[in-house]
Amino acid sequence: MLIPDPKTLMSEAAFRFVNESHKLLIGDRWLDAQSGATVDVIDPGTGRVIAKVPAADSADVDLAVAAAREAFDNGPWSRMTASARGKLIWQFADLIEANARSLAEVESLDTGRALYECQIVDVPGSVEMLRYMAGWASKINGETMNVAMPCDFHTYTVREAVGVVAIIVPWNYPLELAVWRMAPALAAGCTIILKPAEQTPLNAIRLGQLAQECGFPPGVINVVTGYGETAGAALSAHMDVDAISFTGSTETGRLIVKAAAGNMKRVFLELGGKSPAIVFADADLTAAIPGVAGSIFFSAGQVCTAGSRLLVHASIFDRVVAGVAEIAATMTLGHGLAAGTQLGPLVSSDQMDRVSGYLDAGRRDGVTIVTGGHRVGTEGYYMQPTVITNTSAQMSIYREEVFGPVLCAVPFDDDDMDRVAAMANDTVYGLHASIWTQNLRLAHMMARKVKAGNVCINTHNFFDPAFPMGGYKQSGWGRASGFQAIEHYTEVKGVVAKL
Template identity: 40%
Template structure:
């Protein structure tokens, strides 16, 4: 561990977790991560490759095929998962600091994320003992049918850099509740909190090999997991382009695939809405996590008659958004994760200008002594064909479009290949109901934005993904359904008659 003398920030050294042991990569290679907010090294990690991936999958395979975890009762698994939740709460300060320093996101936000993750572990722990099959006694006097659910097997979880611990917690506890064994590959940009989880799971009583955590690049570790013949399912959160590649790579053994992908999420603001509440939600929705969020409400679709009035409110609030050091309790917007992402964001803004849009606020990288910070940006005069209106920017950039009536608004909202989330602000029940029915998105928010609960399913339509996380059926993604039929009494209607039957 090294300490930066100017900031006092400690660089942490990590190991990967395979078969119940902390270990280095087989190659001995390591890599470092610098904080995008502070420009200093904050973590040192083993760099996994195909050999480590195969070791992790072999450990998970053995743990599933011969180990105790899939054979425990739901009550036993539930008790272990509740202990994990308690230990995560005990170690939350360490997890928070890892995510803040590696990802550059505000500390107040990460505290809320870790609290949400703990809630997810506890919710999944309850699901571990609530699974049951069905019986069918109406198949005839000699037949009884049973339906059982079994864990799907070895699951690979590939998680992104923008919400390192909470997205892992949307997947891992549900896979474990089902009785699966797991290989986790967190993003190489923000792996610290996931790597810390290995020891927590061990202390909670998760048997060796049930969860394995390795860090490597998508082109090596991610590709191998997607192709691996001993991986039965892969759950991925990230970009739509990478998700499509995972589907192609998974075809070798037709493994089950669950995908939570990109979004270009609209907030529709009607003239009859509470405009102050809507403006606050719009500013929160697009600048939360510096816009580096699949649920970012990066499209404002506002009724034309109030567009200038509403934009004035949005601009006034935007000017009050505090951008800066993520360790500062007052900061609301932290750093951009790396230079590639900064260049991508600035490219969208430049392209919008060229296309005739107006940059009303921001649009530039902030001039700071250290770190990667982007000015909160508001762009108006956007048309639905512009790339800034159709593609995921993944930055603190709001694109503004206008509509004449609700049919027009819904048409604009549905006019991308994404379908993750959408929202509407209105005081009219009929408008809210129409939007809820006609917007093509997995989550619709009415007079709110980004409210989430473990009890509510989350996932996308179209190119925003396959499957649902959270909610009462989340565990079912990690289970297979089996039909078992019992026959009672002698076999009738013989296909091959007994000897002598029917002979003269």
């Protein structure tokens, strides 16, 4: 596989940004880490260092939190009208849209994902979320109620911003997930410290630049780059952070919950998944087969909602598996910025080792690899899209989140919905699921039985700013979109007056 020089594939704006001297945004200042330490940013498509960013630690976090606290307690942000705040958020969306090409290129270079994905998902998804939440800014209301107590009382509630919010986002969708967590917090009136994953920090810094250009008051949006075990841990435990939003692994989520207990800060978590795609005998296979393939191979399977467990009625099992395997075997692997790339590399050497380790364990356990299963080349972190059969519920590759382009296919020959649902629910996770059938009664009855925060019928990986996104069980707490996200970043205050 020929890997091009990414420098020749970027626009001038993206190239210029990547090659800047990158710093932390704290208040209205761009600063190096006080220690002077930096983190190498690596292009997953080549394995080469493309930039360096500051490696913040607790001292830098203290400065960022102090800036956010000052902006919330005493700055113009808290005195701004809700409509003015919404207008500023809308202008932020406009500025992101105006820089769509370079943002998509930086996202592709940073994550390894195919450029077309970043162009059709990440940038427009970010813009639409900001515009949706901008509209909510002026519609966050309390309510009045009738109480049972005797005498005359006037009782009502108000919703107030929770305060300073730390937002820690993962490396798979660093731009879009940052915006999706920022937008409701900003609409509610909170101030933010954004901490991107150390593997993919570039567009977080670019968001900070655009926020300044847009005119957000100093301290409303701060950006702190660095490692999870230092900067992330310091934010999670900080006594002056009022809420934390974390997207990532369930293991790290547990650590954040423990750290947040110090001041009982509010915690929102979107964690891991092992999502089932359930294909019934009557499914339209012209839609189900490419739908299932897209659910696991989009973004090289590095998606928390990826349909990594395929449950198929035995009567069509071979047809579905063969169809998905054919799609997998014909996908074009390549550098994310290269024309024609359908599947980019995994994000890092560590992720390559993780996915390869699960595949090795699967081989030892006796799985059948229908297609794929191997690394491609030695430059960059490319993994073949893989389809596996002959798995069991006890195998790690079937039970645990691989977070790679690996699909485990299992047949079922039982038309009893309870038993099929039991197969789908046999996981500690409960983030996403899809049901493929032309029987509307079956579809909606199964949707009731599947224990997941989102259940899709005849589609998978559905996201929209108005559609609540979040998980059951060990897939997390709270919802990331819809008005439910606004609720997460507000406190409800009850007020009573005796008349």
